[in-house]
Amino acid sequence: MPALTTTPDGFLLHGEPFRILSGALHYFRVHPDQWADRLRKARLMGLNTVETYIPWNLHEPEPGTLVLDGLLDLPRFLRLAAAEGLHVLLRPGPFICAEWDGGGLPHWLTTDPGIRLRTSDPRFTEVVDRYLDLLLPPLLPYLAASGGPVIAVQVENEYGAYGDDIAYLEHLERSLRSRGVGELLFTCDQTDGDHLKNGVLPGVLATGTFGSRVDRSLARLREAQPEGPLMCGEFWIGWFDHWGGPHHGRDAADAAADLDRLLAAGASVNIYMFHGGTNFGRTNGANHHHTYVPTVTSYDYDAPLTESGDPGPKYHAFREVIARHAPVPDEPVPAPSPKLPPATVRLTHRAPLLPLADRPVHAPDPRSADDLGLRAGYTLYRTTAPAAGTGLLHFTGGVGDRAQVFLDGAPAGVLERERREETLPVRVPRAGAVVEVLVENMGRVNYGPRIGAAKGLLGPVTLDGAPLRGWDSYALPLDDVPATARFAPAATPACAEPAFHRGTFEVTTPADTFLSLPGWTKGEAWVNGFHLGRYWNRGPQRTLYVPGPALRPGTNDLVLLELHGTITPEAHLTDAPDLGPAAS
Ligand code: GLA
Numbered sequence: 001m002p003a004l005t006t007t008p009d010g011f012l013l014h015g016e017p018f019r020i021l022s023g024a025l026h027y028f029r030v031h032p033d034q035w036a037d038r039l040r041k042a043r044l045m046g047l048n049t050v051e052t053y054i055p056w057n058l059h060e061p062e063p064g065t066l067v068l069d070g071l072l073d074l075p076r077f078l079r080l081a082a083a084e085g086l087h088v089l090l091r092p093g094p095f096i097c098a099e100w101d102g103g104g105l106p107h108w109l110t111t112d113p114g115i116r117l118r119t120s121d122p123r124f125t126e127v128v129d130r131y132l133d134l135l136l137p138p139l140l141p142y143l144a145a146s147g148g149p150v151i152a153v154q155v156e157n158e159y160g161a162y163g164d165d166i167a168y169l170e171h172l173e174r175s176l177r178s179r180g181v182g183e184l185l186f187t188c189d190q191t192d193g194d195h196l197k198n199g200v201l202p203g204v205l206a207t208g209t210f211g212s213r214v215d216r217s218l219a220r221l222r223e224a225q226p227e228g229p230l231m232c233g234e235f236w237i238g239w240f241d242h243w244g245g246p247h248h249g250r251d252a253a254d255a256a257a258d259l260d261r262l263l264a265a266g267a268s269v270n271i272y273m274f275h276g277g278t279n280f281g282r283t284n285g286a287n288h289h290h291t292y293v294p295t296v297t298s299y300d301y302d303a304p305l306t307e308s309g310d311p312g313p314k315y316h317a318f319r320e321v322i323a324r325h326a327p328v329p330d331e332p333v334p335a336p337s338p339k340l341p342p343a344t345v346r347l348t349h350r351a352p353l354l355p356l357a358d359r360p361v362h363a364p365d366p367r368s369a370d371d372l373g374l375r376a377g378y379t380l381y382r383t384t385a386p387a388a389g390t391g392l393l394h395f396t397g398g399v400g401d402r403a404q405v406f407l408d409g410a411p412a413g414v415l416e417r418e419r420r421e422e423t424l425p426v427r428v429p430r431a432g433a434v435v436e437v438l439v440e441n442m443g444r445v446n447y448g449p450r451i452g453a454a455k456g457l458l459g460p461v462t463l464d465g466a467p468l469r470g471w472d473s474y475a476l477p478l479d480d481v482p483a484t485a486r487f488a489p490a491a492t493p494a495c496a497e498p499a500f501h502r503g504t505f506e507v508t509t510p511a512d513t514f515l516s517l518p519g520w521t522k523g524e525a526w527v528n529g530f531h532l533g534r535y536w537n538r539g540p541q542r543t544l545y546v547p548g549p550a551l552r553p554g555t556n557d558l559v560l561l562e563l564h565g566t567i568t569p570e571a572h573l574t575d576a577p578d579l580g581p582a583a584s
Contacts, residue, residue: 003144004151004184006205008227011268013087013151019266020152020231021326022049022089023274026098027077028058029299030277032070033549034309035077038275039084041305044329045315046322049151050081051089051270053096056131057106058283061375063127066134071280078142082149088142089270091154092135094118094128094172095162095451099240099285099295102444103157103451107375110452117452118159120168129175136179145182152184154233158209160189160199162448169201188233191217196224205229209272211236211250214261232262234272237314238302242286242293243442244418246583247540249302256317263325271318275309276301278545281479281531282376282524285446288453292401292417294442296541297533298579307545307577308512310336337548339575340513345558347501347569351485353476353561354380354406354436354498358484360472367473369400369441369456378476379456381437383468385428393424393435393468397459401442404498404563408433411496411564417442428463435468437461438498440563442534480529481559496565503558505573510551514543516572521564528557540580546573 004013011018023042030038042050054074059067068074081088095118096104109115115123142148155172173185189199191208200206206225210217210232218230237255239248262269276299286294300307304315311333322328357380361367366381385407393405401417408429415421428435441455461468485500495501515525517535525532530550535541558571 002183006184006228009266010229019326020049020087020089020268020270021047021322022051022268022270023047023304024051024234024270024272025275026052026277027074028055028071028283029279030275031547031549032073032076034547036080036084038305038309039080039086041309041311041334042274043084043086044331044334045274045304045319046326046328047086047271047274049087049089049270050274051091052077053098053100053104054090054092054135055096055100055104056094057102057104057375059135060106060131063108064130068138075138075142078139078149082142086149087151088149089152089154090139090150091157093157094131095157097157097446099279099299100446101283101285101376103285103446105451107370107444110370110454118156118162118168119165120171125168125171128172132175132179136181140180143181143183150183152186153181155185155187155201155204156199158189158195158199159187160195160197164198166201169199173201173204186231186233191220196220200224205231207231207233209234209236212258214258214265218262218265218267229268230266231268231270233270235259235262235269236272237304238273238276240299240301241296241540241580243296243536244538245293245540247580249582252313252317255314256321259318260321260324263321271304273299273301273303275305276303276307278307278533280533282441282443282534284443284534286401286443287447288445288450289448291420292445294401294418297535297544298541298577300577300579308337338511340507340511340573342575343505343573345503345505345571345573347503347558347560347571348490349487349502350490350495351487351500352497353500354438356482356484357474357476360474362472364469364471365460366437366457366471368454368458369439369475370454372456372473372475374441374455374475374477376441377478378441379439380474380476381439381457382472382474383435383470385431385433385435385463385468387431388428388433390425390427391464393426394462395422395457395459396461398422399439400453400455400458402440403457404438406436406438409436409497438563478561480531481526490569493569494565494567495562498561498563501560501562501566501569503571504555505558507551507553507556510548510553512548513546513551513573513575514577515546516543516574516578517560518572519568520560520562520566520571523560523562526559528552542578542580543574545577
């Protein structure tokens, strides 16, 4: 008998009436040294439960290898939650959406071109089962049946928005059960259209995902499931941002009023997000509805706890609402954490990027990033042009996702998947000129039918209609600053080629700070080897969150990979985030 059970209109936990007051907190979006702090703040807001997805793509980076340490030490996160007296809802996917690279589906799945993701295709279910064989044994001690904090486990994620292969959902249910998951299972689906029909399973609790129109959404859920607890599986209290789009915010009073409606209706809730955190490194996903749009680095989400873990207006408003319906700890609301004093960092050393490419695959046409076995990062392509003159460089099939073209090392233009750009007018300086194309994977689509779409150059290239052949394709994973990068003192303040830039700064007492890069264009940043994520002057995000635990007393190291150019050798550390002007 699972610890959490259902009655015709509610939950029982160990036989006692229970309402789930949960908040989403993705351990993989928060520095592990800050997990305990965020969990404590969840309890102090009045939550009794936290919810997290489990990102398959990070936990099984290569087939058969399970990673469960550092940022991915989920058992430790579960122990910390238990120590705080919090229950946990686990959402192991295999698909998690979450504005996360590929919705958590590993890039290596699509090396089998025929595979039908998120279906009962045995090519898919077999690798899912193999993953669960690795993942679940270390988690079983943390299930409530073994005295652990996990009281419920989700099957798939909003499956009704994607497919209607019930045999697949049944397979997942059996896979969890047969591997020892005896706790309550649930699904979550949007409450529109057929979602609640296609995504649900008999005998598995259905929950709804919505952020407003509470009464109508609960009524739809009740229609789809005449008996059982009403639960909002994701109560959207904010939203995420895309590069080039507005910065989303939601009025705290408006979100709090909807939370009050939900709780007054007797429903359980999972606030999405309680604390959003950061898409560190290259973990952001992308949407592709009408066009491809990648998600920014910050996952602040306008959540109750800001990206840097400080209580924002929603924290106070939600705590007040929760107190009307349930006991809230009689302890003071935590104060914002200290921030580093503002400072300027001089990037004194440089190493150009393109010379770092080595070990090419030679083929008549460029090879995609997927063909090169690349999870994330960049691909570089090199060939020579047959003759001098102006012409049209055409990329059949487009680029995945952003290509910078160079002729004899000089920038010739940029093509973006976002703008459906496939053709670039160029002037080839001489016969035999070197054509180079640097392509950035800006994040895999995490929602809808384009999950798993390929990256890099996606087909043959022509110059003025004639095939351009004989390409060297290079994988540039650049997970860290390559040891082969030859840093030399910067000779000029400005720099107009893709390059690594390095500098140091002094810290007395480590604390959170925000990296601001006016004058820089587009790239990525690392502090002491910790990969902060991507920056881009397109915005809306203008600062990158630097978690205090990534810093150390004394000398700290800042590295930028700047893809275009900078007019200044300086970066700034500020004491407040700038996520862009809020959408009106
Ligand atoms: C859905 C998904 C989540 C997330 C939100 C939007 O509800 O289930 O993973 O993508 O949308 O933030």
